[in-house]
């Protein structure tokens with residue numbers, strides 16, 4: 001069929017089902033009750049390269065219609081069209097120009113809008129009758145300044161989609177893949193956000209407000225490697241969200257603001273979040289190795305959170321739960337029976353974790369760290385520190401300076417990282433009490449030689465040598481008989497035997 005010219009015509013009830021209308025023009029035409037859906041044999045209507053610019057569609061069925069370009073026809077043009085109660089479900093709209101279209105009750109479910117131009121499109125509606133964009137593919141589509149109020153994107157593919165300056169009010173973003181999408185300057189409020197991927201997406205300076213879920217639900221969102229500097233979450237639920245790196249790319253949350261926002265269970269491992277503000281629930285959140293310099297964590301609830309290796313230089317945490325920060329002076333800080341994170345910073349600090357699985361970070365200065373009960377992590381930092389793991393299986397790092405690690409009978413199985421043997425500056429010391437005999441044996445692992453200190457029977461070379469209960473493992477350190485004189489202190493009642 002040759003291309004047809006319906007420009008400026010009034011089409012009512014026309015049946016184009018299964019026809020080939022490639023290259024036709026409907027410029028400024030009015031289409032009411034027109035059919036472009038497949039015919040009875042299932043043949044899809046072809047509308048490649050058609051010109052629907054400035055046309056008006058009312059009650060049109062274009063389900064599965066093909067608008068995409070091919071070797072002979074370019075992209076379809078629907079720019080400035082008005083679409084009311086139009087079904088474009090499953091339509092192939094790749095590369096279509098849909099800029100400035102104005103829609104009402106639109107159905108684009110499962111449509112393919114890859115690389116389509118939807119700049120300033122109106123795909124908005126009311127929450128009672130949401131624009132249906134479920135399962136649609138907007139990969140590389142341009143939704144710059146589009147109005148997406150109440151649109152339902154459930155299951156949509158939004159990879160590298162441009163949402164800059166778009167209105168996302170009361171929009172549903174559930175089960176979407178928005179990897180690499182750009183949300184800068186978008187208006188993000190009352191959105192339903194759940195089970196979605198925003199890895200590598202750009203939320204720089206975006207404010208997300210009133211993002212709520214039903215009680216007990218987890219947001220299950222992934223923001224790995226996303227650009228989120230000066231991002232603001234206000235009254236939002238981002239529980240369980242993943243802000244950990246995407247490959248080697250860390251998530252940038254510099255200057256981000258989590259105001260009255262629930263980030264419990266969220267993973268902030270390695271985030272770059274200098275100056276971040278958190279004042280809400282962060283129960284069980286993971287800040288391992290995060291850059292939290294100059295952060296304001298006051299009033300945050302960090303119960304059961306993890307701050308191992310986090311950089312909290314210049315940070316404040318007034319009235320925070322689960323996190324206590326010292327200052328440049330000599331601090332004496334005791335934790336609780338639960339999991340504590342205690343940072344001493346400079347000065348000669350006394351940090352006492354008491355019960356629970358604690359993290360104690362001495363920082364600069366000659367500090368004394370007492371883990372207490374539980375499986376604690378102690379990091380002395382610079383200075384000549386005294387580290388006592390206490391009961392439980394502890395992980396102890398002396399850091400720079402000549403540190404002393406004290407172990408008493410009943411202190412569990414501890415792992416010591418970075419222990420320095422010998423007599424030089426910065427050598428570390430071990431002190432044992434309440435253990436009559438210790439068998440010392442080295443074990444070669446894939447990561448180097450470890451030294452085990454095990455309960456011994458005081459008899460050298462017998463069959464049971466080195467099989468007693470492990471007391472301590474020096475990870476990556478080969479501790480020899482010669483080190484008794486240089487690296488054991490205050491252990492007068494213990495005999496050391498070597499294999």
Ligand SMILES: [Ca+2]
Nearest residue numbers: 327344346347
């Ligand atoms: Ca201090």
Ligand SMILES: [Ca+2]
Nearest residue numbers: 362380382383
């Ligand atoms: Ca220290």
